[in-house]
Amino acid sequence: MAEKSFKYVIVGGGVAAGYAAREFAKQGVKPGELAIISKEAVAPYERPALSKAYLFPEGKLPGFHVCVGSGGERLLPEWYAEKGISLILSTEIVKADLASKTLVSSAGESFKYQTLLIATGSTVLKLSDFGVKGADSKNIFYLREIDDADQLVEALKAKKNGKAVIVGGGYIGLELSAVLRLNNIEVNMVYPEPWCMPRLFTESIAAFYEGYYKNKGVNIIKGTVAVGFDTHPNGEVKAVKLKDGRVLEADIVVVGVGAIPLTSLFEGQVETDIRGIKTNAFFKTSAPDVYAVGDVATFPMKMYNDVRRVEHVDHSRKSAEQAVKAIYANEQGKSIDEYDYLPYFYSRAFDLSWQFYGDNKGETVLFGDTDPNSATHKFGQYWIKDGKIVGAFLESGTPEENKALAKVAKVQPAATLDQLAQEGIGFASKI
Ligand SMILES: Cc1cc2nc3c(=O)[nH]c(=O)nc-3n(C[C@H](O)[C@H](O)[C@H](O)COP(=O)(O)OP(=O)(O)OC[C@H]3O[C@@H](n4cnc5c(N)ncnc54)[C@H](O)[C@@H]3O)c2cc1C
The missing domain is CATH 3.50.50.60 (FAD/NAD(P)-binding domain)
Structure with a gap:
């Protein structure tokens, strides 16, 4: 050739x-x-x-x-x-x-x-890589490429008003639980950790999202993992078996356990x-x-x-x-500046949208309205290390507030926990 x-x-x-x-x-x-x-x-x-x-x-x-x-x-x-x-x-x-x-x-x-x-x-990491029984049944999905998404769309059409189990409580788990609810699918979400997105969220941040998801009809099961799948004679998944002995019926399973x-x-x-x-x-x-x-x-x-x-x-x-x-x-024999990256992560699900800038290290202080039942859900958190702000998180921020969030994480101003608890996003907006 x-x-x-x-x-x-x-x-x-x-x-x-x-x-x-x-x-x-x-x-x-x-x-x-x-x-x-x-x-x-x-x-x-x-x-x-x-x-x-x-x-x-x-x-x-x-x-x-x-x-x-x-x-x-x-x-x-x-x-x-x-x-x-x-x-x-x-x-x-x-x-x-x-x-x-x-x-x-x-x-x-x-x-x-x-x-x-x-x-x-x-x-993606696959459950079949860990030898989970039945993990190669039909209608068990992973989401990385457009082909995966197209196959999931077909399954959603075929299993209208059906039941899904989402395995994993990270980005994919949270975003997929939300979008499957929007498709009128009954959703159980399973993860082993004590709260969702533990790599970034603190327990307090996670408590808001877990409460909000519950109100939207997502049933969250924590502290256990999927250990096997039952399959219909046609090869489609029928149920998810959990380590704690529970069995969850499922027409569709989406797995998001890492990449x-x-x-x-x-x-x-x-x-x-x-x-x-x-x-x-x-x-x-x-x-x-x-x-x-x-x-x-x-x-x-x-x-x-x-x-x-x-x-x-x-x-x-x-x-x-x-x-x-x-x-x-x-x-061209020229030079350019070194890469100077400020970490920036975000996610959107339902009518929620959060942004995070910086590093999630050190002590934390929460501010705003963290009640998942209230109409406004504007809240945030700062991370402070050695007396300086190193990370900042905000749910439902305006574009200006999100800009202020990025700036505060970049500038790393000195602040006290009390001050930040009182001033909230107002502190970042002043920087
Ligand atoms: C479903 C999903 C949702 C996400 N949502 C968010 C989000 O909300 N916010 C966020 O910050 N990040 C998100 N991410 C992460 C983000 O998309 C990735 O960090 C980003 O796509 C990485 O870009 P990349 O170009 O390195 O890799 P990719 O975008 O994954 O592209 C890699 C490409 O290389 C191709 N490829 C791989 N191996 C070969 C080969 N041997 N030969 C030829 N082609 C090959 C693949 O097919 C693919 O096209 C999400 C990721 C996924 C999967």
Whole structure:
């Protein structure tokens, strides 16, 4: 089979790839120089939409491609064609030889590059990986790619007003429970931890969401895990067996128990750390002319003087832009600033919407109205370390308040717990 050759190749066609393409275009990439090779059949899109509007009962999204999320131009497939960027879709790379700068697809095609951007993202952890019995039954779903979402949409149509069990109490669990309720599905949500989203939420924050979800008809079962599934003779899931002995009927199961970065193609060829590909502040890896961005990159977090891997969309966009700027600066013998990232996470479900900036370390102080039964649900939390604010969370903030939240986490002003409890978001708005 003929070998194709490009100056720049991005392997992976998700969020980071789309934002990298836009930055390549800004930097003046010439027609024929850049290729994106993706396992998915569609052009890069804003992945977070898959667990939100993509599953709304009223149907699919009108605007789905990058860069909708950052308020930019929509990069429809035509955009790539106009720029002379090759979108090589439905193509999985199964071998990467960084020494000879060659990638090989499952169909046996070879691709040569001068500079490589690794943007392979993450894949889901599956219950079958842990040997859970019946975990390969039909209608047990994971959500990572558009194909997964399309299959779930079909199941929602086939199982109208049916019953679902959501396994996991993280982002996917919370967002999917909400969207399945909106589809009029009966929802049980199961997780082993004492409260939902324990990696970010404190018990007090979680208490609000758990109360709110209960009011919306989501039945939350904590402190236990799914240990097996019963199956109908046609292979479809029938029930979820819990470790505490309970059995929950289910027409649909959605599992969200974590993700792992897709780095195995490059094993032994690049330095790694925290299960990711180690990069510098320009997302350059230890291999010559190879960059890694998005979920797979383990990078220096300048603000906190440590190294981290971040599985969130804001970082995938910004790291992609930083890497492409660095590639061009390097070619032109120029320098650019080091990546200086302020962690930013968000989620939306039902009519709720929260944002978090900074680090969730140290003592906490809650403010606002945390009663899930009240009409307003504006509340927040600060994290204070060594007398300084290091993290800030806000539910139902206005755009101005969310901006203030980001600023307070970046500036890290000194504050006392009493002061913050009294002033709430007003404190951040003054900074
Ligand atoms: C359902 C869902 C909801 C989310 N919601 C939020 C949210 O609300 N807020 C937030 O901050 N983050 C959210 N995230 C996380 C966010 O989407 C990711 O952090 C982000 O997509 C990472 O970007 P990426 O480009 O590194 O990887 P991805 O966007 O995952 O893209 C990786 C791409 O590489 C392709 N690929 C992988 N291996 C190969 C190969 N060998 N050959 C060819 N192609 C390959 C994949 O098919 C995929 O197209 C969500 C994630 C999911 C799955």
